[in-house]
Amino acid sequence: MDLTGFFNEAFAARDSILKGLEATIAISALAICLGTVLGVSVGLALTYGARPLRWIARFYTDFIRGTPVLVLVFASYYVLSTVGLDLPPFQAGVLALTVFCSSHVGEIIRGALQAIPIGQIEASKAIGLTFPQTFAYVLGPQAMRQILPAWVNTAAEMVKASTLLSIIGVGELLLRIQELISRTFLSLEFYFFAGVLYFAVNYAIERFGQYVERRVALPA
Amino acid sequence: MSDYLLEIRNLHKSFGVVEVLKGVDCGMRAGEVISVIGSSGSGKTTMLRCINMLEDFQGGSILIDGEEIGYVTAGGVRRRKSEGEIARQRALTGMAFQQFNLFPHMTAVGNVMLGLVKVKRMKRDEARAVAERWLDRVGLLDRAERYPGQLSGGQQQRVAIARAIAMNPKLMLFDEVTSALDPELVNEVLQVIKALAADGMSMVVVTHEMRFAYEVSTRVIFMNQGRIGEEGDPREMFNRPRTERLAEFLKSSPFTK
Amino acid sequence: MGYTLNFAAVWRSFDLLLEGLALALGLAFAGILIGCAIGLAVAFSLTAKSQLWRRPARLYVTIIRNTPILVLILFAYFALPEIGVRLSKLNSFILTLAIYSGAYLAEVFRAGLLAVPAGLREAGLAIGLREGQIRVSVIIPLMLRNALPSLGSTFISLFKDTSLAAAIAIPELTFEARKINVETFRVIETWIVTSLLYVATCAALAAFIRFVERRLAIPR
Numbered sequence: 001m002d003l004t005g006f007f008n009e010a011f012a013a014r015d016s017i018l019k020g021l022e023a024t025i026a027i028s029a030l031a032i033c034l035g036t037v038l039g040v041s042v043g044l045a046l047t048y049g050a051r052p053l054r055w056i057a058r059f060y061t062d063f064i065r066g067t068p069v070l071v072l073v074f075a076s077y078y079v080l081s082t083v084g085l086d087l088p089p090f091q092a093g094v095l096a097l098t099v100f101c102s103s104h105v106g107e108i109i110r111g112a113l114q115a116i117p118i119g120q121i122e123a124s125k126a127i128g129l130t131f132p133q134t135f136a137y138v139l140g141p142q143a144m145r146q147i148l149p150a151w152v153n154t155a156a157e158m159v160k161a162s163t164l165l166s167i168i169g170v171g172e173l174l175l176r177i178q179e180l181i182s183r184t185f186l187s188l189e190f191y192f193f194a195g196v197l198y199f200a201v202n203y204a205i206e207r208f209g210q211y212v213e214r215r216v217a218l219p220a
Numbered sequence: 221m222s223d224y225l226l227e228i229r230n231l232h233k234s235f236g237v238v239e240v241l242k243g244v245d246c247g248m249r250a251g252e253v254i255s256v257i258g259s260s261g262s263g264k265t266t267m268l269r270c271i272n273m274l275e276d277f278q279g280g281s282i283l284i285d286g287e288e289i290g291y292v293t294a295g296g297v298r299r300r301k302s303e304g305e306i307a308r309q310r311a312l313t314g315m316a317f318q319q320f321n322l323f324p325h326m327t328a329v330g331n332v333m334l335g336l337v338k339v340k341r342m343k344r345d346e347a348r349a350v351a352e353r354w355l356d357r358v359g360l361l362d363r364a365e366r367y368p369g370q371l372s373g374g375q376q377q378r379v380a381i382a383r384a385i386a387m388n389p390k391l392m393l394f395d396e397v398t399s400a401l402d403p404e405l406v407n408e409v410l411q412v413i414k415a416l417a418a419d420g421m422s423m424v425v426v427t428h429e430m431r432f433a434y435e436v437s438t439r440v441i442f443m444n445q446g447r448i449g450e451e452g453d454p455r456e457m458f459n460r461p462r463t464e465r466l467a468e469f470l471k472s473s474p475f476t477k
Numbered sequence: 478m479g480y481t482l483n484f485a486a487v488w489r490s491f492d493l494l495l496e497g498l499a500l501a502l503g504l505a506f507a508g509i510l511i512g513c514a515i516g517l518a519v520a521f522s523l524t525a526k527s528q529l530w531r532r533p534a535r536l537y538v539t540i541i542r543n544t545p546i547l548v549l550i551l552f553a554y555f556a557l558p559e560i561g562v563r564l565s566k567l568n569s570f571i572l573t574l575a576i577y578s579g580a581y582l583a584e585v586f587r588a589g590l591l592a593v594p595a596g597l598r599e600a601g602l603a604i605g606l607r608e609g610q611i612r613v614s615v616i617i618p619l620m621l622r623n624a625l626p627s628l629g630s631t632f633i634s635l636f637k638d639t640s641l642a643a644a645i646a647i648p649e650l651t652f653e654a655r656k657i658n659v660e661t662f663r664v665i666e667t668w669i670v671t672s673l674l675y676v677a678t679c680a681a682l683a684a685f686i687r688f689v690e691r692r693l694a695i696p697r
Binding site: 117119120122123125126127128129130131133137138141142145218219220 | 272273274303304307308310311313314315317319320321322323324325334335338339367369370380383384387
């Protein structure tokens, strides 16, 4: 293992690596934010929607969850241009990840809302709360505590999924590392380095999630 | 303004194809305490839940202080009232549940205040004063800032009763409120209900506690297979049941054997 | 738009897609088998009394779960040869799947183990069984029944992850689909069919797992 060589090369390429890291964070953040917004709508449709809406949401969720992320990425990359939406790889990739994220978030929300005992809705009705009030003050807050850990998990999944965009040529971290490897032939060192970087990001997310969970936990 | 606080006229309710209430008639004046007894499946809880529209009903009508609950018949067509109207009518009654159903993410006082602030539109300090007064009434003022997870079953149920009463309902509905409690915690809840009855609160109490029904009710209703089997003065009914079914039912309780 | 759907091109190569699907299933199956062995060992390690066992096990699980699987795949195939471990494409991919799923299965099995009442081990000791015998005859069978639903969903996840074998040119379903896509330009048809194949297979696997759960359930 050529450690000094590796550090030299890594330092020389620090701009490229930083740009890659930037892209990875941008991809992940966009996918998480947009995916969550979309996912909330899907989740609410799944839980409270009228039958046709629920079926559409169900079909959407089941179809997306049954499809590998890479297939979603390829489909987005290749298909969009034929239907007139000429998106560059970055946007196509983010779109695919957003859709993927939304299906997970939708399921998480549905699960959390349906896990709330029906007695909570009845007690709210009994004191005369309307449904919007019930959702805002009783159901929502309880669901949030259940959603949080699963959502943090989904966020980490998005960071890991961002690596797939290297396959369609988006200049995120993994692609930059692969470019470095093809120049320097230090595959062992650089793949290991990539692993460490991704691990660091995800581990930070995991710890942040645990911190938030502790802060919002109810006293028992 | 009618003579009766609560009127139930020819109430019919089905779950799918199964008819659970087959024509129930009942009138109740203000200040009365009515205990509803009967075996599982007799329809007693369902009838209670129709009063505050937690259950829809297909036939008959329910009136509280002369106001028709849940449905309105105009020109021969029966129509369900709007959700907003039904929510307003629900605030006329207060209900305490078997499973307490306290909001776990709010403190005891927070639970009691929610309805006051959001439904009765009280200012927060006013609501807090009212809430604390009612928590004191049920003996739990010192636990006001605790969360439900930190309270015993009996304490939770007392907070749940305070939550319902604080809304100043015309009628209180109790749905087997001691059935989910450990035996040693049952009494503290019954004491609270007795005190409320003594203060003149109108109540309908679905219960298995025969001694309680005997001591507190002004009237007892025995439900049997979706109809009222027998009703009357508790002393009369428990000591001299007129129907075979009631006699059978009373044998199963240690108090009334 | 001017794009008319024509499934004939995809239909002609359908056998290639099916072969790819079969390969994907085979890879997933091989991966989960070895993964189960790893996961079981690590799960016992995680629940051991001594830190000497728990620490390394926890480290393994945390590292693998926070690293993108694509990085692991590339590392196994491209980087390992540098330290003398030269595996074929298939073998390196199966190894990666095994190590990846092993970390998730370790958590699944750990939860299953914790759900087995402690008193059973003592009852076994009381009748003179040795620890190993108790594990094999009592603990593991009960743990597997507890763990079956999670084990099933991990397998389905792993099956979807086989799509990443395309990144190292293994001819599984996604790789074949991309080839057809690039050769025939029938983008929409290709990806709809590929997606449907994945979704249908996942649904079939889920139904099979539910069937196995029912068969193995202890009568009550």
